[in-house]
Amino acid sequence: MANTPYPESYYAASANAVPPRPALQDDIETDVCVIGAGYTGLSSALFLLENGFKVTVLEAAKVGFGASGRNGGQIVNSYSRDIDVIERTVGPKQAQLLGQMAFEGGRIIRERVARYNIQCDLKDGGVFAAMTAKQMGHLESQKRLWERFGHTQLELMDQRRIREVVACDQYVGGMLDMSGGHIHPLNLTLGEAAAVESLGGTIYEQSPAVRIVRGANPVVHTPQGKVRARFIIVAGNAYLGNLVPELAAKSMPCGTQVITTEPLGEELAKTLLPQDYCVEDCNYLLDYYRLSGDKRLIFGGGVVYGARDPANIEAIIRPKMLKAFPQLKDVKIDYAWTGNFLLTLSRLPQVGRLGDNIYYSQGCSGHGVTYTHLAGKVLAEALRGQAERFDAFADLPHYPFPGGQMLRTPFAALGAWYYGLRDKFGY
Numbered sequence: 557m558a559n560t561p562y563p564e565s566y567y568a569a570s571a572n573a574v575p576p577r578p579a580l581q582d583d584i585e586t587d588v589c590v591i592g593a594g595y596t597g598l599s600s601a602l603f604l605l606e607n608g609f610k611v612t613v614l615e616a617a618k619v620g621f622g623a624s625g626r627n628g629g630q631i632v633n634s635y636s637r638d639i640d641v642i643e644r645t646v647g648p649k650q651a652q653l654l655g656q657m658a659f660e661g662g663r664i665i666r667e668r669v670a671r672y673n674i675q676c677d678l679k680d681g682g683v684f685a686a687m688t689a690k691q692m693g694h695l696e697s698q699k700r701l702w703e704r705f706g707h708t709q710l711e712l713m714d715q716r717r718i719r720e721v722v723a724c725d726q727y728v729g730g731m732l733d734m735s736g737g738h739i740h741p742l743n744l745t746l747g748e749a750a751a752v753e754s755l756g757g758t759i760y761e762q763s764p765a766v767r768i769v770r771g772a773n774p775v776v777h778t779p780q781g782k783v784r785a786r787f788i789i790v791a792g793n794a795y796l797g798n799l800v801p802e803l804a805a806k807s808m809p810c811g812t813q814v815i816t817t818e819p820l821g822e823e824l825a826k827t828l829l830p831q832d833y834c835v836e837d838c839n840y841l842l843d844y845y846r847l848s849g850d851k852r853l854i855f856g857g858g859v860v861y862g863a864r865d866p867a868n869i870e871a872i873i874r875p876k877m878l879k880a881f882p883q884l885k886d887v888k889i890d891y892a893w894t895g896n897f898l899l900t901l902s903r904l905p906q907v908g909r910l911g912d913n914i915y916y917s918q919g920c921s922g923h924g925v926t927y928t929h930l931a932g933k934v935l936a937e938a939l940r941g942q943a944e945r946f947d948a949f950a951d952l953p954h955y956p957f958p959g960g961q962m963l964r965t966p967f968a969a970l971g972a973w974y975y976g977l978r979d980k981f982g983y
């Protein structure tokens with residue numbers, strides 16, 4: 557059977573040691589079968605185990621193989637579309653509930669790291685950097701909006717102040733969120749997987765779910781085994797393929813690329829990001845970066861619609877890095893990789909039930925580190941019969957991409973090109 561390894565990322569090279577996990581080779585029974593061992597799957601498993609469910613996780617490759625083990629590591633609050641957009645789309649009542657949850661994911665991560673002693677280089681502080689006066693205006697409204705929902709750890713920064721936290725001349729100002737921050741994303745998933753096992757959960761690796769037989773007693777088939785469960789949670793996100801055709805129609809896998817420099821040394825690292833905050837700019841096609849625990853610069857950006865892997869990632873991302881930090885022109889790139897996130901047309905998460913025992917959450921469209929942790933809690937609440945918060949997400953409307961599966965990629969790329977141009981000319 558295929559043995560799918562991690563991509564050759566900095567995270568895989570610096571991952572904490574973990575025991576090997578077997579592939580499923582039996583017929584077993586469980587309360588909940590979770591498909592996918594990324595943040596969504598592992599967070600669901602943890603909340604369910606803490607509430608007395610028996611849980612089995614099936615992972616097609618390895619724990620954290622997907623976006624959760626490859627991302628920029630930035631803990632960003634709220635959703636890919638903010639609460640004001642939700643308010644305009646679905647009305648104030650649902651927006652109120654979703655707004656109250658918008659800052660919970662970051663708290664869940666910190667609780668998990670503390671309770672299970674997860675070694676993942678957790679650092680506090682995230683910066684949203686404005687490239688234009690218009691973007692600065694958006695940040696001012698965002699601060700007012702987030703404060704309306706009880707978030708108090710925000711500071712607006714003018715051009716002088718942002719230069720104290722980021723040695724980059726591109727920004728006119730920004731906003732610092734001290735409840736944002738960053739982590740080694742793969743080590744967070746590995747720690748969460750160990751926590752799942754410490755509570756009696758079972759994780760099978762190299763065990764893709766290849767078929768779901770639906771019904772009152774659903775069964776998930778893998779190449780060499782099957783799991784009978786009372787409930788199934790589908791958490792395969794951009795790597796799920798067509799296992800659940802209803803979900804594939806309203807979402808699209810997209811690639812984004814990350815590079816990592818050689819270690820910069822304490823001194824140079826400190827000149828770039830003196831407080832070790834992470835940074836993302838406010839463009840539609842945004843750049844994001846931060847320092848690693850061993851003081852490399854981890855820099856990501858760009859989107860490939862349809863998730864084709866670009867041939868030369870360094871050629872795409874290094875110029876973006878040098879635009880922000882020309883002083884790194886002689887620094888070597890040690891790692892470059894790509895990962896897929898799942899885009900929905902509204903850029904809001906796609907959450908719901910199929911029948912009364914298959915649950916799913918996916919498609920958080922780029923900002924998923926915090927949301928996926930919240931999703932696990934909300935899914936677990938729904939399985940325990942408290943579905944009010946789950947339903948607030950499940951009621952968000954979703955539509956197929958224009959052009960269907962054939963033309964959705966060029967149409968989305970066209971849309972992004974348009975927004976990219978607007979960013980470039982400061983509209």
Ligand SMILES: Cc1cc2nc3c(=O)[nH]c(=O)nc-3n(C[C@H](O)[C@H](O)[C@H](O)COP(=O)(O)OP(=O)(O)OC[C@H]3O[C@@H](n4cnc5c(N)ncnc54)[C@H](O)[C@@H]3O)c2cc1C
Binds near residue numbers: 811
């Ligand atoms: C390069 C990159 C950078 C990013 N940077 C950030 C960032 O800095 N901050 C932020 O908030 N968000 C970021 N994101 C988004 C964030 O990483 C994701 O939203 C989040 O990790 C999604 O988690 P998930 O568990 O839903 O999916 P994934 O982590 O993709 O996990 C899905 C898992 O399911 C498995 N799977 C799929 N199909 C099956 C099957 N049939 N059977 C069994 N297993 C299956 C996969 O192998 C995979 O391990 C980034 C994404 C990428 C790709």
